[in-house]
Amino acid sequence: MGIFFDYICPAFNKNLGAKAGLMSVTPAMKENCWKKIFEAIPFACLVLKPQGPAAFHVVEVNSTYLELTGTTREELLNKNSRDAFPPNPDHQEYGHDSFLATLEKIMFTGEKKETENLRYDIKNKVTSKFEERYFTSQNVPIKNESGEVEVILHTTREVTLENKRRKRDKEIELELSLNRQQFKNFIRENPDGLFRLDPKGDFLHANESLAKLAEVPLKKLLNLNFLPFCAPYAKNLILEHFDKALGGEVNSFEADFISATGNVIILKILLMPMFLEGKVVEVHGIAKDVTQLKHSEKVIVEKSRFLEVNAAFVSTLLENEINYEALHETFGIIGETVGADRMYYFGADPDPETGEILISQKVEWCSEKAIPQIGNQELQNMPIQKVEEITAPLIRNLPFTATLDDLTPGMLKKIFLEEHIKSMLLLPIFVEDSLFGFVGFDDCTDQRIWKEEEITFLKSLTQNLTNAFEKSAALNKVKKSEEDLKRSEQKFRSLVQEGSDLIGILDIDGYYSFVSENYKKILGFDPKELVGKNAYHFIHREDWERVREQFYQLKEQKQVRISPFRFKNKEGEYRWVQTTATNLLKDSAVNGIVANSRDITTVIEQAREIEHINERYQLAATATQDLIYDWDLTSNDITRFHRGLQELFGYPSEVVNRRDFWKNNIHPEDKPIEKKKLADIISNPKEDFIKTEYRFRKADGTYARVVDRGYILRDPSGKALRLIGATSDISEITAKREALKIANKRFKMAMKATNEMIWEWDIATDSVTRSKGYKKIFGYDTNEATSVHSFWLTKVADEDREKLKSSLALAIGDPEVEKWKLEYRLVKEDGKIAHVTDRGYILRDNTGKATRMVGAVLDVTNSRKLLRKIQRQNKTLKEIAWEQSHIVRAPLARIKGLLYLLEEEEFEEMSKEEILYHIKDSANELDNIIRNIVEKTEKINVEVR
Numbered sequence: 001m002g003i004f005f006d007y008i009c010p011a012f013n014k015n016l017g018a019k020a021g022l023m024s025v026t027p028a029m030k031e032n033c034w035k036k037i038f039e040a041i042p043f044a045c046l047v048l049k050p051q052g053p054a055a056f057h058v059v060e061v062n063s064t065y066l067e068l069t070g071t072t073r074e075e076l077l078n079k080n081s082r083d084a085f086p087p088n089p090d091h092q093e094y095g096h097d098s099f100l101a102t103l104e105k106i107m108f109t110g111e112k113k114e115t116e117n118l119r120y121d122i123k124n125k126v127t128s129k130f131e132e133r134y135f136t137s138q139n140v141p142i143k144n145e146s147g148e149v150e151v152i153l154h155t156t157r158e159v160t161l162e163n164k165r166r167k168r169d170k171e172i173e174l175e176l177s178l179n180r181q182q183f184k185n186f187i188r189e190n191p192d193g194l195f196r197l198d199p200k201g202d203f204l205h206a207n208e209s210l211a212k213l214a215e216v217p218l219k220k221l222l223n224l225n226f227l228p229f230c231a232p233y234a235k236n237l238i239l240e241h242f243d244k245a246l247g248g249e250v251n252s253f254e255a256d257f258i259s260a261t262g263n264v265i266i267l268k269i270l271l272m273p274m275f276l277e278g279k280v281v282e283v284h285g286i287a288k289d290v291t292q293l294k295h296s297e298k299v300i301v302e303k304s305r306f307l308e309v310n311a312a313f314v315s316t317l318l319e320n321e322i323n324y325e326a327l328h329e330t331f332g333i334i335g336e337t338v339g340a341d342r343m344y345y346f347g348a349d350p351d352p353e354t355g356e357i358l359i360s361q362k363v364e365w366c367s368e369k370a371i372p373q374i375g376n377q378e379l380q381n382m383p384i385q386k387v388e389e390i391t392a393p394l395i396r397n398l399p400f401t402a403t404l405d406d407l408t409p410g411m412l413k414k415i416f417l418e419e420h421i422k423s424m425l426l427l428p429i430f431v432e433d434s435l436f437g438f439v440g441f442d443d444c445t446d447q448r449i450w451k452e453e454e455i456t457f458l459k460s461l462t463q464n465l466t467n468a469f470e471k472s473a474a475l476n477k478v479k480k481s482e483e484d485l486k487r488s489e490q491k492f493r494s495l496v497q498e499g500s501d502l503i504g505i506l507d508i509d510g511y512y513s514f515v516s517e518n519y520k521k522i523l524g525f526d527p528k529e530l531v532g533k534n535a536y537h538f539i540h541r542e543d544w545e546r547v548r549e550q551f552y553q554l555k556e557q558k559q560v561r562i563s564p565f566r567f568k569n570k571e572g573e574y575r576w577v578q579t580t581a582t583n584l585l586k587d588s589a590v591n592g593i594v595a596n597s598r599d600i601t602t603v604i605e606q607a608r609e610i611e612h613i614n615e616r617y618q619l620a621a622t623a624t625q626d627l628i629y630d631w632d633l634t635s636n637d638i639t640r641f642h643r644g645l646q647e648l649f650g651y652p653s654e655v656v657n658r659r660d661f662w663k664n665n666i667h668p669e670d671k672p673i674e675k676k677k678l679a680d681i682i683s684n685p686k687e688d689f690i691k692t693e694y695r696f697r698k699a700d701g702t703y704a705r706v707v708d709r710g711y712i713l714r715d716p717s718g719k720a721l722r723l724i725g726a727t728s729d730i731s732e733i734t735a736k737r738e739a740l741k742i743a744n745k746r747f748k749m750a751m752k753a754t755n756e757m758i759w760e761w762d763i764a765t766d767s768v769t770r771s772k773g774y775k776k777i778f779g780y781d782t783n784e785a786t787s788v789h790s791f792w793l794t795k796v797a798d799e800d801r802e803k804l805k806s807s808l809a810l811a812i813g814d815p816e817v818e819k820w821k822l823e824y825r826l827v828k829e830d831g832k833i834a835h836v837t838d839r840g841y842i843l844r845d846n847t848g849k850a851t852r853m854v855g856a857v858l859d860v861t862n863s864r865k866l867l868r869k870i871q872r873q874n875k876t877l878k879e880i881a882w883e884q885s886h887i888v889r890a891p892l893a894r895i896k897g898l899l900y901l902l903e904e905e906e907f908e909e910m911s912k913e914e915i916l917y918h919i920k921d922s923a924n925e926l927d928n929i930i931r932n933i934v935e936k937t938e939k940i941n942v943e944v945r
Contacts (some may be wrong), residue, residue, distance in 0.1 A: 043155040044068040047142075048081060050107060050149065054100055056081045059151065068158060069122055088121035088130040095120035102139055107149055112140045117163055134163040169521055192481060193267075193287035196274075199246060201225045204282065213267070213289055215259040231256035231264065238269075245271035245283045254290065266291040270482055286481055293470060324363050331365035334461060335441070338454060341370040342421075342442035345465075348384065348435045357384045357395075357435060370444045373419060387411050390426055395435055399455055400426040403447040423448035425455065427462040431469050439465065502577070502599070505592035508585065510535045510551065513592055522599055524570030535595075540566035540574055554583040554593055564600060576604040626726040627656070633682065633720050649729070650699030667695035667703055685718025693730070705734040761840075761853040763812065768792060777859050779829025797825035797833060811840075815848030823860070835864040876936055887929050891922040898922070 038045065044065035048056040058076045066072060076084045087094040095118050102113050115137050121130040137156035141149040193210030195203055203222050211218040214229060230238045234255040241253045252270040259265060267287045274282040327345065335343035344364040348357050358381045364374040373379055384391050389412045393400040403423045407413040415421070423443040429436045439462045441450075502522060505514035511534050515527040539547055543565035550562045559582045566574035579597040584590035627649075628641040640656055655661060666674060674694050681687045690710045695703040710725025757778070758771040766787045774780055780795075796804050804824050811820040820840045828834050840855030898919045902912070910918075 038062055041155075043157065045153060045155045046076065048103065048152045048154055050103075050152075051080070054104060056100070056103055056152070058084050065156070068156070070125060085120065086123075088123075090130065091119075091121055093119065099137075103152060106139055106141050106152055110141055110143065110147070110149060112138065114138050117159060132160070133158060134160045173521075190481065192478075193289075194485070195285050195287070197226060197242075197283045197285065199280070199283075201227060201242065210287060213257075213259065213265060213287060215261045215263065229257050229259070231258055241269070241271060242283065245273050245285075246280050248273050248275070248280055254294075264291075265289055266294045268478070270478065272482075272485070284485065286478065286485065288474065288478060290474070293467060293474070327363045328365055331363060334458075335365050335367065338441065338458065339443075340441040341367045341444040342373075342440075344373075344440050344442075345437060346379075346440065347437040358382065359384050359437070362437075367444075370442065371419060387415070394426065394428045394438055397428050397430050397435075399428070399459065400424075401450050401455075403449070405447060420444050422446055423450070425450045425458065427455075427459055429462060429466045429469065431466065431473060436466070436469055502595075502597040504530075504535070504595045504597070505590060506535060506595060507592060508552075508555065510548075522569075523567070523575065529570075538568045540568070542566075551581060554581055558583055564604065567597075575599050576601040626728045628726045629724070631723040631725075633722060649696065649704060665697040667697065670694040682712065682720045682723070685714060688712050688714070690723075690725070696727075704729050704731045706730060756856045756858045758856050759854070761855075763850050763852060777857075778826065778834065795827050797827060800824035811842065812850040812853075815844065818842055820853070820855075826857075833861075834859050835861045891926040891929070894922040895919055895926070 038047075038060060039062050041062060042064065044062070044067075046061040046065050047059050049059045051057050058079055058081060061073060061076050066076075081100070082096060085096050085099075087096065098118055099115065099120075102115050106113050115135075117134050117136060119132070119134050122133050123130050135156045136159050137154060140153040140155075142151045142153055144150045190207060191209055193207065193213050195206040195210050198204055202225050206218060206221055208218060211221050214221055216224075226238075226242075227235065234257075237253065238255050241251050244251045250270075250272050252268065254266060254268045257265055257267050266289070268290045269288075270286045272284045273280040274284055331343040331345075335341075342364065345362050346359045347362050348359050350356065351358055359379075360381055361374060361376070361379045364372060366372045384394070388410065389402065389407070390400050401424065402412070404413070404416050404421065407416060416424070419442070421442045421444055423446065425441040426438050427440075428438045439458075441458065501516075502519055503514075503516040504512055504519075506512055512530045512532065515525070515530045517527060519525045519527055519530065536544055536548065547562055547565050550560055553560045559580065562579040562581060564576050564578045567577045568574050576599070577597045578600045579595050582594045582596075584594055585592060629638055630641075631638045636659070638659060640661070649665075651661075658664075663671070674692060677692060678690065681690045688711060690712065691707065693705065693707050696706045698704050706727050707730050708725060708727050710723045712720050713722040713724070714720050757774045757776075759768055759774075760770075761768045768787065768791075778795075793801055793805065804822060807822045808820070811817045818841065820842065821838070823835065823837045826834045826836050837858045837860050838855065839858075840853045842850050843852040843854070844850050898915050901910070901915055902919075
């Protein structure tokens with residue numbers, strides 16, 4: 001530790017120890033001084049000593065470090081840094097690797113290094129669980145007199161909370177951006193009037209829906225007070241509720257208003273106070289037009305006097321929540337009053353897939369004369385078009401009446417007969433200009449003709465029911481609107497305070513006069529640090545001239561969009577920003593240039609990554625000789641990656657890159673098939689891969705056979721977004737495949753004509769696969785692969801088995817041998833012996849090791865039998881030849897000698913008679929010999945036959 005001591009406390013080394021006459025400084029004094037200084041340092045510190053490549057030992061640590069990490073000196077001192085700082089097994093990244101890389105760099109450069117926001121998880125000794133921690137540290141090399149790094153002083157501070165806060169800020173920023181868009185959509189698309197009033201009642205903001213109610217342009221409305229739109233007799237009521245809102249009370253009311261063109265409208269108003277620092281600064285409101293609703297209620301009251309109690313009951317019931325049980329009771333009272341046997345309500349809902357209107361019975365009351373149908377499943381989700389007679393009037397909001405005798409055969413008459421209906425009246429219910437359902441009345445006793453006043457009365461009751469449904473829907477909508485408005489206002493406040501845009505006001509020379517608070521969150525600058533400073537000081541020098549040139553265009557233009565440039569944050573890092581600058585120098589409220597900037601660093605980095613990806617696609621296309629494509633199914637844009645000017649199929653790149661390239665060149669017969677197949681797979685969210693083959697026209701007019709493979713990218717709901725794939729020319733493969741089919745067919749036909757059995761032996765697994773000739777020739781089944789040693793050798797005749805094993809082993813073991821042949825005897829399934837000739841071709845790997853054999857076994861039993869017959873015949877023929885050459889020769893020689901004596905007439909030794917006798921005797925002997933040869937020859941012919 002002497003080197004470290006000299007670095008920390010040089011006075012001991014250079015002053016006290018060097019001055020003559022002073023006492024010398026002992027190593028113990030140095031060590032004591034160093035320990036006190038090291039322990040007194042207010043930062044968490046430890047000392048690391050290099051112990052070879054990528055190895056550092058902890059040689060000292062102060063108490064601040066032990067307290068920060070919750071460790072003890074015994075756990076750290078004299079330990080390798082990897083052992084002293086074990087990794088979190090549940091986290092893949094090991095922060096210590098980055099730390100070691102920093103230490104190695106210090107050893108190489110001799111310069112201090114800082115590591116920021118390094119994650120290193122520490123085990124909690126109480127819970128025994130690793131806790132996520134982040135640290136920023138300084139690492140200072142301590143050198144000896146030779147300039148070599150002796151030890152490294154490591155100081156660290158924990159930044160866990162800062163990291164977690166930054167992560168949370170990013171999440172909040174994303175959520176606020178989404179909420180802002182939702183809030184804008186809510187205001188713009190809301191059918192109700194939305195507005196903001198100042199305490200005087202002047203409009204600060206309104207949507208188009210309110211402007212339509214007021215029948216005045218929106219811009220003009222924003223300069224007006226609400227009082228001129230109040231009906232004179234309702235003004236006091238309206239002011240009373242407005243004062244309540246100014247007093248901090250949320251309230252709602254209904255009142256008459258007069259539009260700019262003089263039309264009287266009834267509005268349901270909801271007023272909500274908006275507070276700032278405890279005071280009401282604005283009143284926000286929602287206005288819903290209930291004019292038609294109120295008019296309908298008035299008509300109901302006027303036309304239902306004699307059933308006032310029942311109508312009031314129904315109205316009260318439906319003004320709250322629709323209750324089918326209460327409706328059943330009310331239907332009973334109404335049905336008895338009008339003399340109906342059945343009263344019912346059918347709801348009408350569109351089919352979510354087809355849009356077809358489906359009707360279902362919801363409520364039914366029956367007298368004793370009618371059969372209840374509430375449990376009839378045929379009356380649930382029944383297409384209204386199924387009953388053609390009622391469809392036309394109901395969808396036009398007209399009543400429908402019918403009697404049994406008036407009906408022609410069809411579905412409705414069938415219903416009449418099955419339910420014993422004599423007369424029917426149906427009254428439609430329309431909500432928001434759409435068929436919502438209908439109320440029906442059946443008479444099961446008489447074929448009743450409904451009177452006009454009855455229909456009018458019942459229509460008034462039906463209108464009451466319609467109003468109830470409308471009110472229920474309206475109340476639910478208003479309630480939802482109120483809740484959405486509250487949430488939107490809260491989100492709006494958050495968006496204003498925590499928006500992602502950087503807003504600044506500058507003069508024409510670029511000096512800041514105002515900076516928004518989010519500069520601190522995004523760039524790290526407190527607004528006070530930037531006010532009065534020039535923005536150009538923070539712009540990258542490579543971008544400075546371009547930005548200044550674009551910025552100065554504001555002298556002539558109202559607004560300028562400055563292309564992306566790099567802006568330095570407080571940490572000294574450059575972030576890419578995009579700015580829109582608006583010249584408001586003449587606006588006394590602003591008196592400057594408003595710059596709205598957005599951090600687009602991530603977008604720039606993603607764009608570069610896309611360039612790299614496209615480059616990889618291009619290289620892949622070059623390497624595979626395929627046509628690779630990326631099809632955006634949303635925009636229908638397609639990008640193709642290819643090798644050069646003359647691409648696959650012979651087309652130049654500008655032709656290949658056209659959107660309609662595929663559509664124009666696929667074979668006309670294949671196009672509808674492939675389009676349907678593609679559409680089916682894309683529409684099926686369970687399908688992610690497509691592979692298909694078709695014909696594609698090449699530049700020379702001929703067609704290539706291609707295979708197309710693609711992978712479909714989908715969103716979480718299963719909707720197809722992109723299709724990435726590759727097109728390969730397989731014309732040559734297809735041609736070879738067809739040739740192989742023909743060759744296989746010829747081979748199969750040849751195999752039927754031959755007396756051979758084909759086999760294939762996988763030597764590694766000792767598995768043999770045989771052709772069907774195995775069963776035909778030898779009688780054994782070939783359904784499964786069998787082993788050479790466990791099956792085939794057992795069928796070889798005992799006398800030939802060892803010969804076969806030895807011959808096979810020699811052939812397989814010799815890397816130079818490619819062909820093998822042997823003749824041996826085989827025991828057939830019926831026990832007979834067959835003579836076979838077995839031939840095989842040996843396949844070997846790169847090392848010469850035999851891996852497979854393919855061969856054929858020929859049954860030569862008949863040929864061997866024939867050979868033995870020929871051998872026997874040859875033996876007989878040899879005997880005949882010997883007789884001809886030896887036995888026939890003796891009597892023939894005697895006859896020739898005796899004939900010579902007769903010719904010369906030499907009769908000294910034998911008389912002429914004796915000579916003739918011996919000639920005859922020799923002739924008889926020769927005749928016998930010839931007969932014997934003839935008999936043997938006849939036997940040969942017999943055997944041959």
